[in-house]
Amino acid sequence: MGSLPNAKRSITPNDIAALRHMLSDTNAKVLSPSDAGYSASIARWSRAAEKPAGVSIIPTTDGEVGLAIKYAHENGIDVAVKGGGHSTAGASSTHGGLLIDLGAAMNKVTVDPAKQQLRIPGGALWGDVDAAAWEYGLATVGGTVADTGVGGLSLGGGYGVLSGELGLVIDNMVSATVVLANGDIAVASETENADLFWALRGAGQNFGVTTELVLQAYPQGECFMGMMVFAPTAENIGKLVQAANELHGIRQTSEGPATKAAGRTMSLMGIVKPPPAEGKTAILVLVSCNTDEATGRELYKDFIELGPMVNTLGMGPYTQVNKQVPAITGMRSSLKGAAFVMPLREEFVHQVLASYEAYTAECEDAKESLVAWELYDPCLVAKLENGCFANRGHHFNSLVMPMWSKAENDQFCRQWARDVSNMFKKEIEAHGETASAGIEGGASVRGKKGAVLLYGNYDQYDEISKDIFGEHYERLAQIKARYDPDNMFNKLFPITPAAELFE
Ligand SMILES: Cc1cc2nc3c(=O)[nH]c(=O)nc-3n(C[C@H](O)[C@H](O)[C@H](O)COP(=O)(O)OP(=O)(O)OC[C@H]3O[C@@H](n4cnc5c(N)ncnc54)[C@H](O)[C@@H]3O)c2cc1C
Structure with missing residues (x-):
């Protein structure tokens, strides 16, 4: 591939005319800011991630994508690619450049x-x-x-x-x-x-x-699923932490590290203000369990016996599992991830709860925000070695998700997400070694593969590419030089192409 200057420019009216001409014999749409459909094309899950593209291309085939990308490459135009539009960092948006909106027409599975x-x-x-x-x-x-x-x-x-x-x-x-x-x-x-x-x-x-x-x-068959909602009392938190540790804690077995649920379930334990609790803070346990009802009820016995104020547990089709969290639209939001290890400490949950209460009390606009501990079985992910993903370890992901509606609150809400994420970092620094001692590779919280403890799809704030790709960065830079030497695809954790290619 020939090398072009790295600086990328915006779209001009001449570019729009050229793209329209080039794609005129195809089914692709070329939308300028005044065209119907343009606004929908630049809309994003988080309103705070929206940017005004110079032009939006709605392709229907890879050939059409190829024509638009070739044009942008030859003319040094900034490019963004949109899949589902959920990046809260604006990684699928461009200010003035060329947007490839795959979501509008390339979606039939x-x-x-x-x-x-x-x-x-x-x-x-x-x-x-x-x-x-x-x-x-x-x-x-x-x-x-x-x-x-x-x-x-x-x-x-x-x-x-x-x-x-x-x-x-x-x-x-x-x-x-x-x-x-x-x-x-x-x-x-x-x-x-x-x-x-x-x-x-x-x-x-x-x-x-x-x-x-x-x-x-x-x-795939039906699953055991549903939600339980608990008042955030000290007694409930103590028992929930105990139940979560029992179900999701990693033990060393003769076959390697494993959890009691043996990979069959994922629960999300979150601090939220859900509608069933009339906007009051609650602890939500969302269950997605790939078992029959009897096994599911047995696995979640300790949670159920606590007597949640809402309990929707039951069997349902797998398609329903991923619809348990209702689609949220029209909010400003950002994701901040953090890692944690089991067992959870009750005191830490209280600290996060106190931070959540103070933040939502100070900013009424932010009451839809949440913090969640994602409890699944990381043992298989830790064991596999496919691709360049650098976050394989015996740890878990947590999610800090501020949600708000007024742009004036952007900074305040994002800062809270940073603060809570830092609380998780301090927790793992202080207690991670002890918590993971005794499991294979657990002498270090990063496990035997040296997990970066960051999930790039959640961590789109202050982290840099080397934080996310860890020791794989150099090899990625080599491959980048081969396939994208002008760094055209540079919106999320960009990789600088290596200066020299080694075979
Ligand atoms: C409500 C919510 C729930 C989530 N749940 C999960 C979850 O269960 N598991 C999980 O792992 N993560 C989850 N995430 C994080 C999610 O992985 C990221 O937000 C991800 O970026 C979403 O992809 P997208 O295609 O919707 O986003 P987009 O904003 O469209 O794209 C994100 C990035 O990927 C690039 N991209 C998208 N499609 C393509 C493509 N076809 N070719 C090349 N580049 C492309 C974009 O250019 C951009 O850089 C969740 C996020 C949200 C907001």
């Missing part, structure tokens, strides 16, 4: 029942995947909220309710079709462009426009 594989266009949402697979009694690891995009979530790693049993989304990736910076179309798999395939599985947003993913699926 097809199923190969013989191979049990799913062909997923780059703009599909997880709800599209779940629904298509379910028709054949199949499922794969996917996002826990159905309206999240497959593109960004998969290319950054991808945790889902089946991760305890099947690993990350990238652990189930069979191949990917990618439009490269020069407009060429490449297929990446273990046997074809294997270096690109390795890079896509963890740093995928840096290497091109992924127009199709093929994911392995598995036979």
Whole structure:
């Protein structure tokens, strides 16, 4: 690929005319800011992540994506790619550049029942995947909220309710079709462009426009699921922490580290102000358990016996698991991740609760915010080694999600997310070693692979690319030099192409 200057420019009226001409014989739409559909195209899950693109292209094929990308590359135009639009850092938006909006038309999932594989266009949402697979009694690891995009979530790693049993989304990736910076179309798999395939599985947003993913699926039945809501009393918190530690704590077994639930369940324990509690702070336990009802009730016995004020536990189709969290629209929001290890400490939950109470009391606009401990079984993810994902360890992810509506509160709400994330960092520094002692690789909280303790898809604040990609950064820079030497795909944890290529 020829090398162009790194500076990227905005779209001009001449560019729009040229793109319209170039794509006139295709089904792609070229939307300027005055066209119907443009506003929907630049809308994002978080209003705070929206930017005015110079032009939005709505492609229907990878060939159309290739033409637009080639034009942008040759003319040094800034490019953003939108999958499901859930990046809260604005990584799928461009101020004045060219937007490739995959979500509008490239989203029809097809199923190969013989191979049990799913062909997923780059703009599909997880709800599209779940629904298509379910028709054949199949499922794969996917996002826990159905309206999240497959593109960004998969290319950054991808945790889902089946991760305890099947690993990350990238652990189930069979191949990917990618439009490269020069407009060429490449297929990446273990046997074809294997270096690109390795890079896509963890740093995928840096290497091109992924127009199709093929994911392995598995036979799937109904699940035990639902929510329990508890008042945040000291007694409840003590017993909930105990129950969570019992169910999700990692023990050393003869077969390696494992949890009591043996990968079959994920629960999210969150501090929220949910509607059933009339806006009062509550502890939410959201259950997604891949078992029959009797097994599920047995696994969650300690939680159920506490007598939650809301209890919706029961069996339902797998498609419902990822719809338990209602789709949220029209808010400003940002995600901040943090890592934690089991066992949880009751005192720490109280500290986070106190911070949440103070923050939501000070800012009425922020009352939809939440903090969640994502409790799944990390043992399989820690064991697998696919791709460049650098966060494989015996730790868990927590999620700090401020949500608010007024731009004047941006700074205040984001600062709270930073503060809580720092509380998690301090907790793991102070207690992580003790907590993880006794499990294989647990002498260090980072496990034997030296996990970075950051999940790039959650951590889009102050972290830099080397924090996220860890020891894989240098190899990624080499691969970047081969596939995107002008650093065209640079919106999320950019990778500077290596100056020299080594074979
Ligand atoms: C409500 C909510 C729930 C979430 N739940 C989970 C969860 O269960 N598990 C989990 O692991 N993460 C979860 N996340 C985090 C999620 O992984 C990130 O927000 C991710 O960026 C979403 O991908 P997207 O396609 O919707 O976002 P977008 O904003 O469209 O894209 C994010 C990044 O990926 C790039 N990108 C998107 N599609 C493509 C493509 N096809 N080709 C190339 N680049 C592309 C974009 O350019 C951008 O850099 C959640 C986030 C939210 C807001």
